[in-house]
Amino acid sequence: MTTTPGNDRRPHPRHALEPLLNSAVRFSVTAALSQVDKADFAFVRDLVEVTDSALSKQVSALEEAGLVAVEKGRAGRRPRTWLSLTDEGRAAYGRHLEALREIAGGSAGL
Amino acid sequence: MREVADAVGALGRAAALERAARDRSGWYARYLWVFAASQPALVPMALLWHGFTSAMVYAVANALLVTGLSVYAGRQRVVRRGFGLKHGLVVGAWALILGPAVVLGTTVFADSRPFAAAAALACALPLATGALLETRRRP
Numbered sequence: 001m002t003t004t005p006g007n008d009r010r011p012h013p014r015h016a017l018e019p020l021l022n023s024a025v026r027f028s029v030t031a032a033l034s035q036v037d038k039a040d041f042a043f044v045r046d047l048v049e050v051t052d053s054a055l056s057k058q059v060s061a062l063e064e065a066g067l068v069a070v071e072k073g074r075a076g077r078r079p080r081t082w083l084s085l086t087d088e089g090r091a092a093y094g095r096h097l098e099a100l101r102e103i104a105g106g107s108a109g110l
Numbered sequence: 111m112r113e114v115a116d117a118v119g120a121l122g123r124a125a126a127l128e129r130a131a132r133d134r135s136g137w138y139a140r141y142l143w144v145f146a147a148s149q150p151a152l153v154p155m156a157l158l159w160h161g162f163t164s165a166m167v168y169a170v171a172n173a174l175l176v177t178g179l180s181v182y183a184g185r186q187r188v189v190r191r192g193f194g195l196k197h198g199l200v201v202g203a204w205a206l207i208l209g210p211a212v213v214l215g216t217t218v219f220a221d222s223r224p225f226a227a228a229a230a231l232a233c234a235l236p237l238a239t240g241a242l243l244e245t246r247r248r249p
Contacts, residue, residue: 040187
């Protein structure tokens with residue numbers, strides 16, 4: 001009996017990567033938000049180490065894709081922008097991490 | 111090979127960011143510790159000290175505590191995951207103990223120091239437990 005190695009092969013885990021999260025900044029933003037209910041825009045900016053405008057641009061892309069929710073509020077007199085992951089965003093981040101782990105785990109076989 | 115190195119790097123970056131975000135949500139443990147620490151002072155004050163002055167001091171102390179904690183919470187830049195549910199459970203448990211404690215402490219156990227001490231500890235318990243669990247949650 002012979003086996004044909006190509007027949008039962010699963011697709012390479014890179015195909016499971018979330019295209020939008022291949023950007024380092026967008027990936028970092030979702031990573032930071034994955035552990036919290038919501039975080040202040042300035043907190044994420046400082047954590048990810050980007051400028052206001054760079055973060056704003058990337059958050060807009062994530063919001064447009066339905067991965068991040070943006071909520072405007074106030075803290076006393078100061079306006080505040082809260083960022084949070086949507087359910088879809090949380091699931092996408094989880095899938096992306098899983099794919100990364102599979103790719104990284106592949107190094108053992110190399 | 112480069113793909114693997116990139117994936118390992120991204121995972122490391124994600125872990126560091128997740129940890130940093132979690133660490134910054136640790137303010138809630140401090141909030142609960144302060145709330146718990148106030149109970150051994152406030153509950154006996156409510157049960158053992160009677161009269162207008164007592165009511166005024168109790169009201170002002172409570173208002174200062176609630177205002178201080180609310181301002182502290184409002185200034186935070188990160189809200190931990192599941193904050194609403196956890197806060198609701200902790201404060202709900204505290205209220206469920208405080209209510210009967212005040213009723214019993216002003217009727218059946220009026221002016222009983224042992225009861226006031228036990229009630230103070232009982233009221234502090236859900237808050238301290240919440241704070242302890244919150245402290246342990248963080249790596």
